[in-house]
Amino acid sequence: xxxxxxxxxxxxxxxxxxxxxxxxxxxxxxxxxxxxxxxxxxxxxxxxxxxxxxxxxxxxxxxxxxxxxxxxxxxxxxxxxxxxxxxxxxxxxxxxxxxxxxxxxxxxxxxxxxxxxxxxxxxxxxxxxxxxxxxxxxxxxxxxxxxxxxxxxxxxxxxxxxxxxxxxxxxxxxxxxxxxxxxxxxxxxxxxxxxxxxxxxxxxxxxxxxxxxxxxxxxxx
Amino acid sequence: xxxxxxxxxxxxxxxxxxxxxxxxxxxxxxxxxxxxxxxxxxxxxxxxxxxxxxxxxxxxxxxxxxxxxxxxxxxxxxxxxxxxxxxxxxxxxxxxxxxxxxxxxxxxxxxxxxxxxxxxxxxxxxxxxxxxxxxxxxxxxxxxxxxxxxxxxxxxxxxxxxxxxxxxxxxxxxxxxxxxxxxxxxxxxxxxxxxxxxxxxxxxxxxxxxxxxxxxxxxxxx
Numbered sequence: 001x002x003x004x005x006x007x008x009x010x011x012x013x014x015x016x017x018x019x020x021x022x023x024x025x026x027x028x029x030x031x032x033x034x035x036x037x038x039x040x041x042x043x044x045x046x047x048x049x050x051x052x053x054x055x056x057x058x059x060x061x062x063x064x065x066x067x068x069x070x071x072x073x074x075x076x077x078x079x080x081x082x083x084x085x086x087x088x089x090x091x092x093x094x095x096x097x098x099x100x101x102x103x104x105x106x107x108x109x110x111x112x113x114x115x116x117x118x119x120x121x122x123x124x125x126x127x128x129x130x131x132x133x134x135x136x137x138x139x140x141x142x143x144x145x146x147x148x149x150x151x152x153x154x155x156x157x158x159x160x161x162x163x164x165x166x167x168x169x170x171x172x173x174x175x176x177x178x179x180x181x182x183x184x185x186x187x188x189x190x191x192x193x194x195x196x197x198x199x200x201x202x203x204x205x206x207x208x209x210x211x212x213x214x215x216x217x218x219x220x221x
Numbered sequence: 222x223x224x225x226x227x228x229x230x231x232x233x234x235x236x237x238x239x240x241x242x243x244x245x246x247x248x249x250x251x252x253x254x255x256x257x258x259x260x261x262x263x264x265x266x267x268x269x270x271x272x273x274x275x276x277x278x279x280x281x282x283x284x285x286x287x288x289x290x291x292x293x294x295x296x297x298x299x300x301x302x303x304x305x306x307x308x309x310x311x312x313x314x315x316x317x318x319x320x321x322x323x324x325x326x327x328x329x330x331x332x333x334x335x336x337x338x339x340x341x342x343x344x345x346x347x348x349x350x351x352x353x354x355x356x357x358x359x360x361x362x363x364x365x366x367x368x369x370x371x372x373x374x375x376x377x378x379x380x381x382x383x384x385x386x387x388x389x390x391x392x393x394x395x396x397x398x399x400x401x402x403x404x405x406x407x408x409x410x411x412x413x414x415x416x417x418x419x420x421x422x423x424x425x426x427x428x429x430x431x432x433x434x435x436x437x438x439x440x441x442x443x
Contacts, residue, residue, distance in 0.1 A: 062377065062428035064384035067395060067421050074402075075414035078224075156288040163388060170290060183302035187295055191287055198286045 006185050009176060016172040017193050023086065023168070024155040024197075027093030031154065032147075034094055035101025042102075043109060053102070060099035066160045068092045073164040089161045093154060100150045108143025109135070141212040148205030152198055159194075169193050227409035228419055233401050237416075240394035241423050247393070248380040251315050255322030255379070256372065262323055263330020277327070284324040290385050292317045297389045310391035314383070322379055326372065333368040334360070366442040373435035377428040384424070394420055 038053035040046075060068075072088040083091065112135050120130035162171035169190055176186035228234055266277045284292075297313040300306040308316070337360055345355040387396040398420045405412045 058429060058432070059425060062381070062432055063421050063424045064381040066384045066387075067417065067424055070395065070399075071414070071417040071421055074399075075417040078411040078414045152285065156286075159288040159290040160385065160388075170288075170294075173294065177298060181302075183298050187291075187299050190291055191295065194287055194291060202282075202286060 001188070002182065002185055005180075005182055006189055009172075009185075009189070012172050012176075013169065013189055013193050016167055016169045017197060019166065020155070020158050020161075020168045021197060023089050023093065023161065023166070024158045026090050027097055027158070028151050028154050030090065030094040031097025031101045031150070034098030035103075035105055038098065038102035039105040039109065042106065057099040057102055060095050061103070065092055065096050065157050066163060068095055069160060069164050085161075085164045085166050088164055089158070089166055093157065096157065097150065097154045100153070101147065104143045104146040104150055105139070107146065108139035108141075111142040112138045144205070144209050144212055148202070148209065151205065152202055155198060155201065156194075224405075224409035224411040225415045227401065227405045227412040228415055230405070230408075236397050236401065237394060237419065237423065240392065240397035241427065243391070243393040244383045244424075245380065245427060247311060247314050247386065247391070248318070248376075248383045251318035251322055251383075252376050252379055254315070254319040255326045255375075258319065258323035259326025260330055262327030263334065266327050266331040267334050281324045281328055284321045289317065289321055289382050290388065292321065293385060293389050310386060310389045313389060314386045314391060318379055318382065321382075322375065325375055329368055329371045329375065330364075333364040333371075336367055337363050370435045370439035370442070373431055373438070377431045377435075380428055380431075381424065394423060 038057060041049040041053045069088060069092045072083060072092055073085060076083065116134055116138065117130065120134040121127070125134065158168060159170045161168045162174060165171075173186045173190040177183050180186075228237075262277065262280075265273055266281075268274065293313060296317050297308060297310060300308055300313075341359055341363065342355060345359045350358070383393065384395055387393055392400075398416045402413045402416050
């Protein structure tokens, strides 16, 4: 191990980690929006949208991100749709993540007992109030662990972005291996960089999970 | 639309399907190994021994946090450089996916075993069943019902993750796709959209039935 070498290339990793984090965070945020929309379309049985959401979820969950990216980045320009590598990455990550988030949110909503709906309504809450104060807090509390797992999963998935020439962590490591043949150092720093990004995220979600565990009303705590 | 024909030109379709075969073969070997090792790991994870628990926990967190592509690079390039161990891309893939899959599978097994209420065990003892009988007739059937749908889901995740092996030089369906596109660069300039579209649907039709089966079993056994 050559510490001097590692110190010299640390700034490259920091910059790449920034890109990984920026693309990952944008993708996660958009995934939550797409997931919530799909979940709403299915929950309220909106006629056509409900089917569209169903087909989309199956398509996105059963295909790899790398293939989705190749289609977006190498396929679409051939029929005149040119997207930048970053746009492709975000679109791809959102396409994949939206479906996973939709499933997490759905299982959260399904876990709320029917009696909660009925009690809320019989107390005179409007359907909106019922959703806002009774259903959503419980549904979200149940969904948080799997939303957290999805967030970690999506950031891990960003590692394929190097295949469409985005200078993320993976790309920098490949570059250093190719240019200097410093495989050990490059891979060690790569692994540490992902640990530095994902360990805090995973810990933050388990703390959040513990704080939000107020939904256990009526069940086992 | 004209360039759609590139899919059916010569033996292109056969080559793509052959690539899909490589993908499925790699994932099925890894899945099979993961199931065997995962069952063992799962039982180890339920043990109370603090050392065993710590080791298992470290393993699980590692495979959960380090991206599979990084693990592939560590094994494929790292091993070659550090230990002078020249693994083929396929061997590296099976090692990595089994390392990852067995950890995830172990956690599913652990979850399935610990989710069975204690009173099931106590009731069996009260009924006079022996330890072996308790496992055979009471605990394992219930654990299996919880485990199987989740294990099937893990299988589809592993099939999808296999697409990464093209990045360490294994010729699987995605790589065959890009070879076909490169070869037909002049005859079919728009080939990329059709070939990658076809690869997309090949993956979809490989994974979708498996996902459906998992969903169906989950509902039936819930």
